[in-house]
Each structure stands twice: as C-alpha cells, then as structure tokens.
Amino acid sequence: MSDYYTIAVDVMGGDFGPRITIPATLDALARHSRLSAKLIGHSDVIQPFLNGLNPDVACRVDVVHAPDTISMSAKPSQTLRNGQESSMYKAIQLVEDGAAQACVSAGNTGALMVLGRYILRMLPGVDRPAIISSVPTAKGHCYLLDLGANVDCSAEHLLQFAIMGSVMTAAVDGIQGPRVGLLNIGQEQVKGNEQVKLASRLIQEQGGLNYVGYIEGDDLYAGNADVVVCDGFVGNIALKSSEGLARLINQKVQASFKQGLYRKFLALLAKPVLSDLKKQMDPSRRNGASLLGLQGIVIKSHGSANQQCFGYALDQAVAEIEQDIPRKICSEIEARLT
Structure with a gap:
C-alpha cells in the first residue's frame, strides 16, 4: 500500500450536504498529511468552500463535477437506472477506477449498498456485504x-x-x-x-x-x-x-x-x-460504518452527522486504507472457505 492515498467524498449526501462534508474533509486533510481528497458534487456549490485554502491543503483537493444528487428517499432500483451522474455513483466509480482508495458518503444507505455492490462487486467467496x-x-x-x-x-x-x-x-x-x-x-x-x-x-x-x-x-x-x-x-x-x-x-x-x-x-x-x-x-463518536465484503472500501456516515462526526467517518476510511482491509478479508476468506 502506498504511503499516499485518496478518498472520494460524496459531498452532496446527508441531511446537511456540503456545509458539513466539505469542512470536515478539509479538516481531515489537515490531520492526515498523506491524504488527498476528491470532492464529488456540483462544482458551483463546492468552489466557494475552497477559497482561501492553505496551499498545503489546496494542492491535495480535486473537484469532480456531478450534476445530480441521490435523494434520501430514492429507491435503490432508481439509482441503478438514473444515478450515473450523481455524486454517490461517481464517488464509488472513482474507487473502481483506482483513482481513489475509499469512498465516504452520508447519503441514502440503500443506494450506497446497491451501487457499491453493482460497481465494485463482491470479493471472491463473499455472498453479501455487511x-x-x-x-x-x-x-x-x-x-x-x-x-x-x-x-x-x-x-x-x-x-x-x-x-x-x-x-x-x-x-x-x-x-x-x-x-x-x-x-x-x-x-x-x-x-x-x-x-x-x-x-x-x-x-x-x-x-x-x-x-x-x-x-x-x-x-x-x-x-x-x-x-x-x-x-x-x-x-x-x-x-x-x-x-x-x-x-x-x-x-x-x-x-x-x-x-x-x-x-x-x-x-x-x-x-x-x-x-x-x-x-x-x-x-x-463512532460514526463511520463500513460496507465489508466489497472489492473496495466504502464508508457510510450517519446522514445527520455534524462536521466532527463526519470527520470520524473519514478517519475510519483512512484506517481501512492503511490496513488494506479488502485484501486482508479476501485472503482470509480464500484460506478458510475455498
């Protein structure tokens, strides 16, 4: 695992969206010097939060434009049919493409689970995520x-x-x-x-x-x-x-x-x-639930999390990246069940 890592953050998800997720991510970048972040959401909404950033943090932030947002009430089946331009979909896709090592979202849990399983797929030997x-x-x-x-x-x-x-x-x-x-x-x-x-x-x-x-x-x-x-x-x-x-x-x-x-x-x-x-x-204080069993790291934050608590979810993502959890699970499942 490289000493440097990237988290894809669905900044539009959750009850409070960018006004919580973006400041929390910027705080995480200040805490973790080897961390970079891709902020996925509507670029016009994101950009004002980045004005006047410390250069050391600014150089580790990328904005990925996503015009759509998956609502908290959306049905999982709808996200598969119509969610390709959403911030959640693009955040998970960045993990699949190798552009990020983890995705963090406070959005719709059902949608996150369905998209995670659809885009990243399950680890060999694992039937369902947990x-x-x-x-x-x-x-x-x-x-x-x-x-x-x-x-x-x-x-x-x-x-x-x-x-x-x-x-x-x-x-x-x-x-x-x-x-x-x-x-x-x-x-x-x-x-x-x-x-x-x-x-x-x-x-x-x-x-x-x-x-x-x-x-x-x-x-x-x-x-x-x-x-x-x-x-x-x-x-x-x-x-x-x-x-x-x-x-x-x-x-x-x-x-x-x-x-x-x-x-x-x-x-x-x-x-x-x-x-x-x-x-x-x-x-x-224990915000940040992991979706284990996927071929990539996906962390679900509580939808009503404040800035500090969303930061806990980001810290959880960092810990799982550093430990390369999917690879370790894959090795253990293969050794025990195949």
Whole structure:
C-alpha cells in the first residue's frame, strides 16, 4: 500500500450536504498529511468552500463535477437506472477506477449498498456485504455486524460476517485473535433458531477464529466479545434501540437535574462526570460504518452527522486504507472457505 492515498467524498449526501462534508474533509486533510481528497458534487456549490485554502491543503483537493444528487428517499432500483451522474455513483466509480482508495458518503444507505455492490462487486467467496460499526462497551467498544444490509441471512452468511469482522477488528484495532460472539436469545446451545445454531457450529469449526459462543442482548455492552455477529434485521433493531435508550437516559437525567435549586447545584457538581459519560455513550463518536465484503472500501456516515462526526467517518476510511482491509478479508476468506 502506498504511503499516499485518496478518498472520494460524496459531498452532496446527508441531511446537511456540503456545509458539513466539505469542512470536515478539509479538516481531515489537515490531520492526515498523506491524504488527498476528491470532492464529488456540483462544482458551483463546492468552489466557494475552497477559497482561501492553505496551499498545503489546496494542492491535495480535486473537484469532480456531478450534476445530480441521490435523494434520501430514492429507491435503490432508481439509482441503478438514473444515478450515473450523481455524486454517490461517481464517488464509488472513482474507487473502481483506482483513482481513489475509499469512498465516504452520508447519503441514502440503500443506494450506497446497491451501487457499491453493482460497481465494485463482491470479493471472491463473499455472498453479501455487511454493515459493521462499533458500539460502546464497559471495556471500550466492540464491533457489531450486520447492521441492516441483509434482513435474511443464512448460517453461511453469518460465518462470512464472522470472518470479515474478525479480520477488520484485528487490523484496525490491533487485536490478536479478536473474540467473536454470535448474538442470540440465550447462551445455552439449545437456544436460538436453526439458522443461528448452524452458524454457531460453522464458526466453531473454523479453528482459527476465537469464538466465545452466544452473546445475549443484555450482555452486548459488557465487553466480553470484540466482534458480535447477527443478521441485519436483528442488528439494526439492536443498534437503533440502543441509540434511543441512550437519548432517553440523557433526557431523563437532564430533566431530573432541572427540578429544584438543590438538584441544579448537584448537576453543577456532577457536570464533569456527566459530560464524560455523554461522550462515551454518544453514538456519533463512532460514526463511520463500513460496507465489508466489497472489492473496495466504502464508508457510510450517519446522514445527520455534524462536521466532527463526519470527520470520524473519514478517519475510519483512512484506517481501512492503511490496513488494506479488502485484501486482508479476501485472503482470509480464500484460506478458510475455498
């Protein structure tokens, strides 16, 4: 892997578009001296953000004109038929052409998945892509996949997810033999549907995987696994439920401390602790979900991400480029499943 790398940024995607994505990208260029960026979107919209740039940053920015934008409500089938001139399509195409090593977008998740699979294609031995992201635990964080790319998965798909998640975690976090768990309704071997039971047997048969068995929902945040595998239906509900609960707790705590002068005084004393806890629990700090299994790196940012959080997605792309994640996954899948 070269010491220099390029990220294609779909600057038009997300709820806020260029006013978030472009400043975040320019900040990332300042942080990563070997990074260059291709900003894909309408050139008339992009150019004002580039006026007066530091020359060291300006020389690492290219603008790629894309007249169209894929809306957040667009159906994936529409993007294949009519999306060739969109910023998302062109960003992924740059990865396929070798002009960029990764694509980052805050746009329509379904469209990003469909276009990524159509343009980049799947790695040999991988049937479906999986969305993976980190979630906080008592010991730091773990990675959860799939988070919604595949509603229905076979046991073989879950095995592939386990291998891909293990490879990415080992490379990005530097963990030797990441602990892999399978999300289930109980820890006993008799629990779960046939798909999960068969997946457990298949993962166990992969001697090189550090399989720790079933992980229950209430144990997801205990930190007893580095990678937790499930189908996209279960994963998406688990993630969204957790984010909703975190917001509810935050709202309840804030409301409680506003009730009376004494509680306001306690809130003032507890502010440093509460601020630190909020940072640890804030899902946006882990913004940047990877679409594993493609022949290229595609990172999905949350659509409502602010500038700092979109920057986290860019940092995730840099980490995966530096570790050459697709190549490592391809090698591991080939060694284990072919």
